[in-house]
Amino acid sequence: MKKKKKAKKTIKITPVRIITHVLLMLGAATMLVPFIWMLSSSFKSLTEVFAFPPTLFGEAFKWENYFEISGRFNYFHYFLNSIKVSLWVVIFQVFTSATAGYVFAKMNFPGRDKIFTLYLATMMVPFHVTVITNFLQMSNYGLVNTLWSLMLPATVSTFGTFLMRQFFITVPNELIEAAKIDGCNPFTTFFRIAFPLAKSTIATLAIFSFMGVWNDYFTPLVYLNDQRKYTLPLGLASMQGMYSTNWPVLMAASVIAVLPVLIAFIFAQDAFVKGVMMSGLKD
Amino acid sequence: MKNNKTRKISKLKNDSKWAALMLTPNILGFLMFMLIPMVATFALSFTKYDMLRPPKFIGFNNYIKMFKDPIAREVTLNTIIYTVITVPTGMAISLLLAVLLDQKIALKRFYRACYFLPAISSMVVVSIVWQWIYNPEYGILNYFLSLIGINGPKWLQDARTSLVAIAIVGIWKNAGYNMLLFLSGLQGISTSYYEAATLDGASKWQQFKYVTLPLLKPTTFFIFIMSIIGSFQVFDQVMLMTKGGPGRSSSVLVHYLYQNAFQYFDMGYACALAYLLFFLVLILTLFNMRAEKKMGEIY
DSSP states (O other), X not given: OHHHHHHHHHOOOOHHHHHHHHHHHHHHHHHHHHHHHHHHHTTSOHHHHTOSSOOSSOSSOOTHHHHHHHHHSOXXXXXXXXXXXXXXXXXXXXXXXXXXXXXXXXXXXXXXXXXXXXXXHHTTSOTHHHHHHHHHHHHXXXXXXXXXXXXXXXXXXXXXXXXHHHHHHTSOHHHHHHHHHTTOOHHHIIIIIIHHHTHHHHHHHHHHHHHHHHHOOHHHHHHOOXXXXXXXXXXXXXXXXXXXXXXXXXXXXHHHHHHHHHHHHHHTHHHHHHHHHHHTOOO | OHHHHHHHHHHHHHHHHHHHHHHHHHHHHXXXXXXXXXXXXXXXXXXXXXXXXOOEEOTTHHHHHHHHOHHHHHHHHHHHHHXXXXXXXXXXXXXXXXXXXXXXXXXXXXXXXXXXXXXXXXXXXXXXXXHHHHOTTTOHXXXXXXXXXXXXXXXXXXXXXXXXXXXXXXXXXXXXXXXXXXXXXXXXSOHHHHHHHHHTTOOHHHHIIIIIHHHTHHHHHHHHHHHHHHHHTOOHHHXXXXXXXXXXXXXXXHHHHHHHHHTSOOHHHHXXXXXXXXXXXXXXXXXXXXXXXXXXXXX
16 A cells, blocks of 8 residues: 555656657557457448448447358357367367476486477477478378367477476475375376476466467468368458458457457466566576 | 495386386377478478379479579568568567556556557458558558558559568567567666666666666567567468469568468478578577677677
């Protein structure tokens, strides 16, 4: 309380402060306007969208656009596919990253650090170097055009492994020794002691990999060509090509596509921020 | 004593077994989808392969073809131009926003969320909206330009502006992400430096120039490297908004790679292009690491 009062006292209205706010507002507007327009035109009629000069609101809120989406496209399929792929990737990436991260941080075996260095080195390899031969591999297994082609290669993440290792290094060794003395084997030590401690890092990784998969456009573009297998980004892109004149419906579909990540962001802003900052750590 | 030692060794062996077991899923995925594909791509870059007939070894022909290919030259140049436009401008904007936000200021969380909104949205949604913004007939950008008396260009449909238009979207989308990285760098600078500078009578601008910028160098370097690597791999907005056109005016390396692999099914050549990309990124990274090491010696 006292602190708050003090802070209030020191804030004066100065020219610098006004300029700061004007600049920040201008920046915020630049970031927001496209989204506001997306939202507003999702409630407009077809003619209102093309009005010039552009208007913010249409005559009436047309909720119909939202109901028309699934009538015109396989939107429900896209959404379901996106959820399937995201769930798989988030769960398995967290699990494989956490176990491997723990091994790299806390367990000893010959060649451990060499293998980890290899992991680190491949983090800077462009994704496109592996995508061609991964496509050929999937095509050999007959998995092209199935969701498996999106899920399997994303099961393991070098970034996730790195992130989890960075956390597990901070766990005190005494804690792990104590668990061992109590009769835990290495896996139960990891699962019962270290894993629960890593909650916030796990949240960060989960949200990061969710955002990555949910928004991914390139991978589905490469692997999928059956409409019914499309994920949301690919589905949206194809909707635009197929029916480019119906902007309101397309905008409504876009709003729905953004919502899950937006909701995740609102509820876990700090985990997001931590993820960005962790991605900025080098070692 | 001896017993103790053998017990220790057997325990270590036991530990190794557990470690191997716990690492298996990860290592397996890493080998199957990362390391082996990397090596296989390199091997395939020396072959002609169309997926119908088995790969045929042709030595360095793909690489020779690449150096003679005017399209490869054009898309590489476009990639470099895109990088030169986006990286410095984007970094300057992100740094400005971060410095402004790194004060006692109302609505901080609101601003941060606004700037981060483009970063969490998919490029598909972003591209759909920006196509409307850029539309020469009813888009909002040319409408605003017309208010100040400028007759706006055709943006995405004009070969002279298409790459710039794509770059603007790239800057807009990444500004918030880089701002956050700068912000965490700024918060790592101890306030005592500023207090000392204020005592010495340094103005705000001098403080920024002589305290903030030098101490922020490691962060700046990191963002610089990551931005360059990122912009060399730009693809989504190109594919979504222009498909590389008009002509080849906005086509970039990854776009050409995608076309060769998945539209023309010239897998060998696409693999060679992938290694060109890898090589360029590697050179930039090594160059930057060396520069950073030098910087470390100065401090």
